[in-house]
Amino acid sequence: MNASENELKNIDELRELMHSDLVNDAAIVIDRMSDEQRSAAVGELPAEEAAELIDHLVEEQAAEILEQLSPDIAASILEELTSDVRADLFAGLDPDSATQILDLMAPEEAEETKELTRYDSESAGGLMVTELLSFDMNETVQGVFDDLAENSDLYRDIDVQYSFVLDEGCLVGVLPMRDLFLAKRSTPLRQLMIADPISVRDDADMSALEDVFDNHHFLGIPVVNSQRELVGVVQRSAMERALAAHDRSDYLKSQGIVGGEEIRSLPVIERARRRLSWLSVNILLNIVAASVIAMFQDTLSSVIALAVFLPIISDMSGCSGNQAVAVSMRELSLGLIRPSELLRVWGKEISVGTINGICLGALVGLAAFLWKADPMLGLVVGLSLCVNTMVAVSIGGMVPLLMKRYDFDPAIASGPILTTITDMCGFFLVLSMASVLLV
Incomplete structure (x- = not known):
């Protein structure tokens, strides 16, 4: 089957799914197509069906398809969408494409769309529909x-x-x-x-x-x-979708997906660029953390059992810090705390971190003692985890506030900063105490 026959098959399948009201299945079919096939397939649908399909796609993908269509077809599709969806899509269009499409839309809808795009996408104006009685x-x-x-x-x-x-x-x-x-x-x-x-x-x-x-x-x-x-x-329903999208975007940013949404149908180079911008920074931060271990390589070679507990301390402290990050991020989004309330947040977190640190440190210290029958090893490991947990929750609670205060995105910055500092502190605490008490 040649390329044109395959394209016709995809268009026919898409039409059949849309006529059967299986819009979610149609969105999956679109996602599997090439860029050229997507625009050709959507352009062949009636404007009303194309608008319904566009409404079910990720905004970035939908905007890309609209840009590849002729301006008159894109305008007819956008006129079928509700005002809030139309405004969101226009915000993602290339300025030249947006201008061409607006010129071909009905004057009233074009003016309405321009007005809505002036609002912040997460404000009432950005979420509202203007269709009402x-x-x-x-x-x-x-x-x-x-x-x-x-x-x-x-x-x-x-x-x-x-x-x-x-x-x-x-x-x-x-x-x-x-x-x-x-x-x-x-x-x-x-x-x-x-x-x-x-x-x-x-x-x-x-x-x-x-x-x-x-x-x-x-x-x-x-x-x-x-x-x-x-x-x-x-x-x-619009508010609930916006909240879900906001939380999803924050989660992706915290995992190093810079730019928010990512789906696998986006260009490979674009996806790689988004991830590398965070991963490359993480390499540098991890080299700094690893340098702490290098400083105490003699201690580590003398007490090789410590190597077993370093990743445990690092991971458990990181988990505790991430919990504190999550709470601060949530309270910031709800307006329950202000970026200036660092001492209040620290006071709340250190009390929880102290209790959890003592409990976790006691468990890991006991495990170390039972394994090697060495009380000093248990003390070093347990005390290190206890102190590092307190450090982690302090950083996790306060860093999002500091990032917000200085106009950085807390979702992007909190993760790598927290991980690096907790790793450095954890390694330093274990190895420095071991140098004094065990070697």
Whole structure:
């Protein structure tokens, strides 16, 4: 089978999956294609189906496909997406491609997209959708039904749970659709609405959104600007997806995947570059840690049993430090601590680290004593792990705050710094105490 026949087979398979509403399976098929095949296959789909598929892909992959399509096809696909998804994709497009596509979109949607891309992607404005139902407070129920009937095609894809009541563009009330359908047709909306509804500012961050959704069983929250004009709605599902993506990105960064998302269909050179930027730094840091062992090579050769316990001390201390990192990262994201609260965080962590260090040190020290029947070996190993655990939780708790304070990404910096310092301290503590007590 030649290349063109294989491409046609992939396109036919993609069409069949989309017609069967198996969008997740279609996304897997797309992921297995080459770059050229992806753009050709998506371009052959109807705009509505292509938009649904694009919505199920990783943003970087979706943006790459859109850039390879002709601007008119990309514009028609993007017009089928909700405003929040469209804005996120535009943020990942090359500026030239984005400009060409915007020029071919409907003027209203193009302007709306440009407005949304100005928001931080993790703010209420960056997460909100602008597709909503709003009516003037002096409108009657009958007027609303007339509007719904007249604009049914426009409203068809809007997730309608509530309509919003405005006074000169400002949010003054929320109206459940159930109340609207059960009311008399002549009733003004101001008599039916829930006045002064809970809302969030468009610049509210994710921690503020999470607090509102945690305290109220809302499916969506209206978003207003500084003049209290209604500008959109944040859906609970959008906030949950954003939180999951944020946590996933932090995890990938902590593992050395610089740049956030990585999938295996991205170019090999790009994937290698992202990983090497962190791994190369780690080599230098590990050489520094290894130099500590070199300083005490005579001690290590005299008491060879220490070599068994060095990786244990390093690993256990690292685990304790990573726990402290995780708690600090979480509290920073929730706004529960500020970067300046170093002493408070250290006080909380050192108390936990002392208890855990004593327990872990006693266990490892006992194991060393039972293995070699040498109480001094048990003391050296146990005390080293105890002290190093305290050092690790102190560093793990405070480094994310320091990184945040000086505008570095805590997720990237905390891991290698913590690992190197705990290794250095652990090796130094064991070998220096062994030089005094065992040699």
